[in-house]
Structures are given as structure tokens and as C-alpha cells.
Amino acid sequence: MxxxxxxxxxxxxxxxxxxxxxxxxxxxxxxxxxxxxxxxxxxxxxxxxxxxxxxxxxxxxxxxxxxxxxxxxxxxxxxxxxxxxxxxxxxxxxxxxxxxxxxxxxxxxxxxxxxxxxxxxxxxxxxxxxxxxxxxxxxxxxxxxxxxxxxxxxxxxxxxxxxxxxxxxxxxxxxxxxxxxxxxxxxxNEISINTRALVLLTETGGKCQKCSRVLGIKKEGNDVNYAKIVRLSETDEVVLCVDCEREIQNASLEEKIALISEKHDLETLVVAREATSRYTIEKQIEQVLREVDLMDVTDGTQLKIQPVKVEKKIVEKRLKERVLFDVRRLYQGVNDALDRLAGENKLNVDKFAKNVKRMYEDANESQLSQSAIYNLLVETLFEKTGRKYREACEIIISYFVQRCEVFDEITK
Ligand SMILES: [Zn+2]
Structure with missing residues (x-):
């Protein structure tokens, strides 16, 4: 050894x-x-x-x-x-x-x-x-x-x-x-921050789940009021302050079960919160898409039919993460909104896609970086739809990056 x-x-x-x-x-x-x-x-x-x-x-x-x-x-x-x-x-x-x-x-x-x-x-x-x-x-x-x-x-x-x-x-x-x-x-130090503690703290709103004391992440020189992860069963962990952690060791089974049950409620709450914000943003996307039909089409370029994975299309790491995040979160939402609007005859999806591609080609001729083009497309869409919902515009552009209307595939 x-x-x-x-x-x-x-x-x-x-x-x-x-x-x-x-x-x-x-x-x-x-x-x-x-x-x-x-x-x-x-x-x-x-x-x-x-x-x-x-x-x-x-x-x-x-x-x-x-x-x-x-x-x-x-x-x-x-x-x-x-x-x-x-x-x-x-x-x-x-x-x-x-x-x-x-x-x-x-x-x-x-x-x-x-x-x-x-x-x-x-x-x-x-x-x-x-x-x-x-x-x-x-x-x-x-x-x-x-x-x-x-x-x-x-x-x-x-x-x-x-x-x-x-x-x-x-x-x-x-x-x-x-x-x-x-x-x-x-x-x-930052990197060594315990990510599990961060997740649990998000659920409790940054507090000890038992006594509601505000907690931080442990760093050197900070021994009080930091988050302790306490395992209460095979699958359940809660975040507590140092004092409550000490107390819970001697707590009755009922008390522990109550704490676990409360922890499950907190998880549900987070999921619900996430869903509400998604609902809001989906509404905004639809709103933006309802207005884009006003953009005029002057280009008849054929669109690629096979979507290519984002990984292959974007070289800039930050941008890639960003687009992938949007796509994972809301690809289906944008897709549904497009289908719905097409069904109502409110939006010609092909026409809109061609427009996005056209905007991309104009931007691309100017030799801009991918993130500059991305930002330009977002800005243009935002501008043309009355400057209302920028995040929705970002997501829509991400959607079209994924659908391949934007960014040529990088040959590997
Ligand atoms: Zn506590």
C-alpha cells in the first residue's frame, strides 16, 4: 500500500x-x-x-x-x-x-x-x-x-x-x-460547493427545513448556519442547520416521518412552480408566434428536411449549452404552438421557417460569430413582434436552430 x-x-x-x-x-x-x-x-x-x-x-x-x-x-x-x-x-x-x-x-x-x-x-x-x-x-x-x-x-x-x-x-x-x-x-472553493445541498436548499427556499434558519453553503471559516444534508431513509435526504441535525439524531420515528413527508411536499411545490413558469412562457411564445406572420417572405429557399443535432451545429460552447437548455425545456411547447396556429390558419409555419433561415443567411454573409448571429436573430424577431417577450423570442430561435433552419451543420 x-x-x-x-x-x-x-x-x-x-x-x-x-x-x-x-x-x-x-x-x-x-x-x-x-x-x-x-x-x-x-x-x-x-x-x-x-x-x-x-x-x-x-x-x-x-x-x-x-x-x-x-x-x-x-x-x-x-x-x-x-x-x-x-x-x-x-x-x-x-x-x-x-x-x-x-x-x-x-x-x-x-x-x-x-x-x-x-x-x-x-x-x-x-x-x-x-x-x-x-x-x-x-x-x-x-x-x-x-x-x-x-x-x-x-x-x-x-x-x-x-x-x-x-x-x-x-x-x-x-x-x-x-x-x-x-x-x-x-x-x-466555488467548484467544491456541494451541489446536492444547493438542490435541497432551492426546495426549502434557502432555509433549514426544521427551524427555518437561513443557511449558507459551507466554506472554510464559516462553521455556523451552514447546510447539513441529513439522510433520513434509503431515499430521503433533508437539509438542516447544525443544531437541528444534532437534535434529529435522537428524534422519534414519528418526527422523522413528518419531516420526510414535508420534504415530499416541498418537492411537489418546486415541480408546480416550474410548471407555472413554463405555462407563462408558453403563452408568451404563442403570442410572439401570432405576430410573426406579419413578416414578409421574399425568399424561396428549400428547407432542410432532416433536423441535425444541436451538438453538430454549434461550435461555441456557451451558446450550445444555452440552445440545448431551451430546446430540452420547450421544444415540444413551441412545436405545439406552431401546430395550433397552423391549424387555426394563423401562421404559415413553412413561411416563417423560411424567414428565419433568410435572416440567418443575411447575417451569415456578414461573417459574424454564431452567438452574434443568434443574438441578431433574437433581436430581429423581438423587434418585429413588438418588443414584448424577449425570452420567448430566444426560445423560438433556439427551436429553429434545432430544426435546422439556422446554422449550417459543422462538418466533422
Ligand atoms: Zn434548524
């Missing part, structure tokens, strides 16, 4: 050091980063036992590590350790450490492994860009403070030169940066 300890970390570094540096010098210098008076750089026996995972680190080192400023340790690594490493092997070091951290089952996903920036096991797994000195110093601190180094011989033996070279094909995945910008760190 792979295990993150000082021995495995030092062995990876040893395998990736420059030729002129000895193992004991590298190992001894690592320890100087926290304990500046503990110098074993010339001590073959001690350094060898540590690198091989045979013995624990001296109390002098572990005690010093607890009070060390992580930023200082990182600065020390930058000044003294990085130059001892073969610069062609930096990515291999990171890939091997990522692999060991990910496969060390003794480490929980939310355990902080990189102690300079407070990166958890999970965050490290999901990242590919690192500040190398922070990464190494942060992991070094973790191994010194948290992991016993003795009895790690078997894990160290797995860290062979072959093992490290096995990451050669993935080298390009790793990039090095000089600092983690606040932005990227914030973004990483």
Missing part, C-alpha cells in the same frame, strides 16, 4: 536530485528548513534510516516543525532545496506525490496535506498547477507533523526509479506557477 511519510517524500526527491548532491546532504538540508541547529548533513546512518522509513524523526525536528511558519519553510525550500533537484524531473516529483497522496487510504479527502496554502487531499487531486516550493514544503510539514516514519520501509521500497519514470507520459499535465492567485483559489 502506498503511504505518504517523510521516507517516501525524501525517496522521491532523492530519485530526482541532481547528480552532484548526496542523499545525506539532501535529507539533512530538508530537516534544516525547520530545525536550523539540527544538522545531520554528514551523518550517513541517521539520514539513511530516515529516508528508508526505518526510524522516526528526532523530537527536535518534530517539535520545531509544529512552531515553524509555513511561509518561512517554503522560502527555505525555494532558496535551498529546489536547486538540488533535477529541473527536468520537477513534474515527475509532483505526479508521484499526487499519486501517493491519492492512494493513501489512511488520509481522508478533507485532510490538509499541503500546509503552506492549506490544500486538502481532494484539492491536490483536482489541481494540475502548483507553486513547487509551497507544494514540497507544505507536504514536508505534513509528514513531519502528522506521520510516524518508522515501519514505513515497505512503502519506501515501492518508490523505485521505475515507479517515478512511469509518470513520464503525463509530464505535460503539470504546470508550475509562481503564486496561487486569490481568484483561482476562490474558484476552487
Amino acid at each position: 502506498k503511504k505518504l511519510c517523510f521516507g517516501t517524500l525524501a525517496t522521491i526527491l532523492k530519485n530526482c536530485k541532481t547528480k552532484s548532491i548526496t542523499q545525506k546532504w539532501l535529507c539533512g538540508t530538508l530537516l534544516l528548513s525547520v530545525a536550523s541547529t539540527y544538522d545531520v548533513r554528514s551523518d550517513d546512518g541517521t539520514t539513511s534510516d530516515l529516508v528508508k522509513g526505518k526510524k522516526n524523526l528526532s523530537r527536535i525536528v518534530t517539535d520545531a516543525a509544529l512552531s515553524a511558519d509555513p511561509q518561512d519553510v517554503s522560502e527555505f525550500f525555494k532558496q535551498n532545496i529546489l536547486q538540488m533537484l533535477d529541473s527536468n524531473k520537477r513534474s515527475l516529483i509532483v505526479l508521484a506525490l499526487k499519486d501517493i497522496i491519492a492512494s493513501d487510504n489512511a488520509i481522508e479527502p478533507d485532510t490538509i496535506i499541503e500546509k503552506v496554502n492549506g490544500m486538502t487531499k481532494e484539492t491536490i487531486s483536482s489541481r494540475d498547477a502548483f507553486v513547487l516550493e509551497d507544494f514540497l514544503a507544505g507536504i514536508f510539514l505534513y509528514t513531519v507533523q502528522n506521520v510516524e516514519n518508522r515501519n514505513c520501509e515497505d512503502s519506501v521500497k515501492e518508490v523505485t526509479d521505475e515507479y517515478i519514470q512511469s509518470f513520464n507520459d503525463e509530464k505535460d499535465k503539470i504546470s508550475f506557477i509562481s503564486t496561487y492567485s486569490n481568484f483561482s483559489y476562490e474558484t476552487a
Whole structure:
């Protein structure tokens, strides 16, 4: 089993050091980063036992590590350790450490492994860009403070030169940066937001289902009033505040059943709300379509008969998502409205489709981007139907994109 300890970390570094540096010098210098008076750089026996995972680190080192400023340790690594490493092997070091951290089952996903920036096991797994000195110093601190180094011989033996070279094909995945910008760190936090909690919070209107306290999504440094997902049966989860979560553990079966039943009502409510808004928008679509017949037809282009999938037609990712969202939600609604109006002789669907295609061709000649054309078509339809319901116009254009009157299929 792979295990993150000082021995495995030092062995990876040893395998990736420059030729002129000895193992004991590298190992001894690592320890100087926290304990500046503990110098074993010339001590073959001690350094060898540590690198091989045979013995624990001296109390002098572990005690010093607890009070060390992580930023200082990182600065020390930058000044003294990085130059001892073969610069062609930096990515291999990171890939091997990522692999060991990910496969060390003794480490929980939310355990902080990189102690300079407070990166958890999970965050490290999901990242590919690192500040190398922070990464190494942060992991070094973790191994010194948290992991016993003795009895790690078997894990160290797995860290062979072959093992490290096995990451050669993935080298390009790793990039090095000089600092983690606040932005990227914030973004990483945002992404880790629990989407299940978001869904449940939408149903409860952002509140604890039991006591109605307003809840947020958990972020670091915010331990109160955040949403806790509590599983009450095989299939039922509710969202509660921390206090109610504690109480519900001892609640009677009746109380739990009542909470589940209320949760089902909330689900129904959300579905009903969604249906009402769909009803409103469908009404608006019909309204728009009732007015488009006034648009004149001057073009007799033949329409394509086979609809082509949206995926094939649109290259711009954002636009694609947008159109697919509209289409999934309301394709049938637009179709029905078109049929109904055609039945009432209120709208000549072919004529209208030809018009949309014509508008597209005019726009296309001007070499606009797909989203610019899309917006132009929406704007034109909106304009020509009395500027009433823009969202309905967007959906109608999306419908025609799907029906293939707009956007040439991209040849793959
Ligand atoms: Zn509560």
C-alpha cells in the first residue's frame, strides 16, 4: 500500500536530485528548513534510516516543525532545496506525490496535506498547477507533523526509479506557477460547493427545513448556519442547520416521518412552480408566434428536411449549452404552438421557417460569430413582434436552430 511519510517524500526527491548532491546532504538540508541547529548533513546512518522509513524523526525536528511558519519553510525550500533537484524531473516529483497522496487510504479527502496554502487531499487531486516550493514544503510539514516514519520501509521500497519514470507520459499535465492567485483559489472553493445541498436548499427556499434558519453553503471559516444534508431513509435526504441535525439524531420515528413527508411536499411545490413558469412562457411564445406572420417572405429557399443535432451545429460552447437548455425545456411547447396556429390558419409555419433561415443567411454573409448571429436573430424577431417577450423570442430561435433552419451543420 502506498503511504505518504517523510521516507517516501525524501525517496522521491532523492530519485530526482541532481547528480552532484548526496542523499545525506539532501535529507539533512530538508530537516534544516525547520530545525536550523539540527544538522545531520554528514551523518550517513541517521539520514539513511530516515529516508528508508526505518526510524522516526528526532523530537527536535518534530517539535520545531509544529512552531515553524509555513511561509518561512517554503522560502527555505525555494532558496535551498529546489536547486538540488533535477529541473527536468520537477513534474515527475509532483505526479508521484499526487499519486501517493491519492492512494493513501489512511488520509481522508478533507485532510490538509499541503500546509503552506492549506490544500486538502481532494484539492491536490483536482489541481494540475502548483507553486513547487509551497507544494514540497507544505507536504514536508505534513509528514513531519502528522506521520510516524518508522515501519514505513515497505512503502519506501515501492518508490523505485521505475515507479517515478512511469509518470513520464503525463509530464505535460503539470504546470508550475509562481503564486496561487486569490481568484483561482476562490474558484476552487466555488467548484467544491456541494451541489446536492444547493438542490435541497432551492426546495426549502434557502432555509433549514426544521427551524427555518437561513443557511449558507459551507466554506472554510464559516462553521455556523451552514447546510447539513441529513439522510433520513434509503431515499430521503433533508437539509438542516447544525443544531437541528444534532437534535434529529435522537428524534422519534414519528418526527422523522413528518419531516420526510414535508420534504415530499416541498418537492411537489418546486415541480408546480416550474410548471407555472413554463405555462407563462408558453403563452408568451404563442403570442410572439401570432405576430410573426406579419413578416414578409421574399425568399424561396428549400428547407432542410432532416433536423441535425444541436451538438453538430454549434461550435461555441456557451451558446450550445444555452440552445440545448431551451430546446430540452420547450421544444415540444413551441412545436405545439406552431401546430395550433397552423391549424387555426394563423401562421404559415413553412413561411416563417423560411424567414428565419433568410435572416440567418443575411447575417451569415456578414461573417459574424454564431452567438452574434443568434443574438441578431433574437433581436430581429423581438423587434418585429413588438418588443414584448424577449425570452420567448430566444426560445423560438433556439427551436429553429434545432430544426435546422439556422446554422449550417459543422462538418466533422
Ligand atoms: Zn434548524
